[in-house]
Amino acid sequence: MRKFRIIFIFLLIGLPPIGKYLSDFMDGYFCKPDGLLAWGYWQLIFSFVAPIFVGIAIGCLVPVKRIVTRIGIGLGAIFLSVFLIPFAVPAGAIAYSHGFEHALRSQVGVDRLQQWSQEALGQFQNGEIKSAGEPYFANPGDVLISTNDLPEFLKTGVFKPIDFAPEEPEVSVCKPGGRIGASQNCIAISWHLHGVLVGPPSFTNEWNPWYCKEIAPGVYVYYAME
DSSP, X not given: OHHHHHHHHHHHHHHHHHHHHHHHHHHHHTTOXXXXXXXXXXXXXXXXXXXXXXXXXXXXXXXXXXXXHHHHHHHHHHXXXXXXXXXXXXXXXXXXXXXXXXXXXXXXXXXXHHHHHHHHHHHHHTTOSOBOSXXXXXXXXXXXXXXXXXXGXXXXXXXXXXXXXXXXXXXXXXXXXXXXXXXXXXXXXXXXXXXXXXXXXXXXXXXXXXXXXXEETTEEEEEOOO
16 A cells, blocks of 8 residues: 555656646647636646645645654655656647647648648649738748638648637748748648648748747748747
């Protein structure tokens, strides 16, 4: 029983950081509003409430008799759980991007997205896609593409506008020498702080946002910071 309690205590200490990571991951998977002001209940619970309950539980479970020692260990467990949140698991923006990346792969298909982007870039170069105005300032693109020129799969699922910001996501063309200094044309699908750059397999991203990961040749998931 003593050994079981010790193992369970270590599992409890890891609950808040793991729960926080999974909460951020699922927000990215469903493309929910990101950023501190848009935090959901689960992030708040795992970041601030769960460590308190973990400390209380560990104080009760720890195999010692003195009440003062139990209280001290419980308080230490609270601080340790809070300390582990920013250090034991990836930052919230990275966990969010992991979820977003998984959604692109499982719900959309990177190959499908890249195939459409190459067709759209060809149409843009031939003048078949006209500018729909200026992209949002946080959008890395230069030429906004009208929703009328988008296929249905870019209007539903992951790409369905959210209530928090019904104008997002924006789809635009990044031009060479534009906002992000792209070396060649690519497509940017952008929410407020995150999104994906899609170009041909030869496309190489030279933009350096806070977080950027190549998930396939010519396809980059990014997360910028204000």
